[in-house]
Amino acid sequence: MRVVLQRVTEASVIIGNNKVAEIxxxxxxxxxxxxxxxxxxxxxxxxxxxxxxxxxxxxxxxNCSIQDVGGDIIVVSQFTLHAATKKGNRPSYIKAARPDVAIPLYESFIKTMELNLGKKVQTGQFGADMKVTLVNNGPVTILIDSKIKE
Known part of the structure; x- marks a missing residue:
C-alpha cells in the first residue's frame, strides 16, 4: 500500500459538477x-x-501531528501510484489491485483512519474521474509505502 501525503491549507474533490469533499x-x-x-x-x-x-x-x-492541530483529511484512491515505468513508454499497472480486492481495502483504510483520528474522513469516489484541487502548504509532500518500513 502506497500513499502520497500532501499537507494542505485547503483541498477539494469534484466529480462531474458536484463537490464531494472539501477541507x-x-x-x-x-x-x-x-x-x-x-x-x-x-x-x-x-x-x-x-x-x-x-x-x-x-x-x-x-513537531505536530494531524491530531495535534485538529486537521481534516481527504482520501482519494489512485491506482496509478503503482505504475511500473521501467519498460517502454506506457506505464503498467499490473501490481495495482483489481476493484474486487481494492474497494474493500479502500473502505477499510477510511474506517481505520477515522478510528485513529476519532473523526470523519472525507473521500473521493473509488474509480471515478475526479478533479482534485489543493493548496500544498510548505510545500510538504511525503511518500510512504507499507512494504518499505525502514
Missing amino acids: GNGLLILLGIEEADSQNDIDWLTAKIAKLRIFGDEDGIM
Whole structure:
C-alpha cells in the first residue's frame, strides 16, 4: 500500500459538477492499493499517518501531528501510484489491485483512519474521474509505502 501525503491549507474533490469533499487545514491522501496488501498494511499506515509530525508548532517547527492541530483529511484512491515505468513508454499497472480486492481495502483504510483520528474522513469516489484541487502548504509532500518500513 502506497500513499502520497500532501499537507494542505485547503483541498477539494469534484466529480462531474458536484463537490464531494472539501477541507481546510489538513492532509490530502492519495492511496494506491496493490494485490498483496492486507489489513496489516492498513493498520500500520493509518497509525503512522495519524502520528506523523509534519505540522508546525508555535515556533514553526514540524513537531505536530494531524491530531495535534485538529486537521481534516481527504482520501482519494489512485491506482496509478503503482505504475511500473521501467519498460517502454506506457506505464503498467499490473501490481495495482483489481476493484474486487481494492474497494474493500479502500473502505477499510477510511474506517481505520477515522478510528485513529476519532473523526470523519472525507473521500473521493473509488474509480471515478475526479478533479482534485489543493493548496500544498510548505510545500510538504511525503511518500510512504507499507512494504518499505525502514
